[in-house]
Amino acid sequence: MLKIFVTRVGPLFGRVQMSMGRLSAVLQEDLQGLRVVRAFSGAKRAKRRATRGQLTSCANLNLEVIRAIANNFPFVNLCANLGTIAVVGFGGVQVFRHHLTLGELIAFNSYLGFLLVPI
Numbered sequence: 001m002l003k004i005f006v007t008r009v010g011p012l013f014g015r016v017q018m019s020m021g022r023l024s025a026v027l028q029e030d031l032q033g034l035r036v037v038r039a040f041s042g043a044k045r046a047k048r049r050a051t052r053g054q055l056t057s058c059a060n061l062n063l064e065v066i067r068a069i070a071n072n073f074p075f076v077n078l079c080a081n082l083g084t085i086a087v088v089g090f091g092g093v094q095v096f097r098h099h100l101t102l103g104e105l106i107a108f109n110s111y112l113g114f115l116l117v118p119i
Contacts (some may be wrong), residue, residue, distance in 0.1 A: 005072040012065045019058040026054070081115055087112060 087109055094100035 005068075005076055009065065009068050009071070012061065012068055016058070016061045016065055019054070023054050023058055039040050082117075084109065084112070 088105070091100060091105035091108065095102050095105055
């Protein structure tokens, strides 16, 4: 399921970054040429460059990413929690059998959390 999530959301993040890059480029050019725009009364032309369409497109892409995360993240979180339950359950049995100390179980579970959170 994690692979499906990554393959679906990964390209969306790329599209959002491209959209933000285009919008940032237009805004940067306008800010750098602000004196020229004012001198030649080009405010209307500059305003048309950063169109409402670009802003709407960027916002829609961001909403699409948020929807994809909202639809898939609960299942990913469930799988991670089931894994933690399995580790604590199996480790608890090992602690009761004196094959593992409680500190080792806690350390292993912490290391596992440090490993899985970035993923």
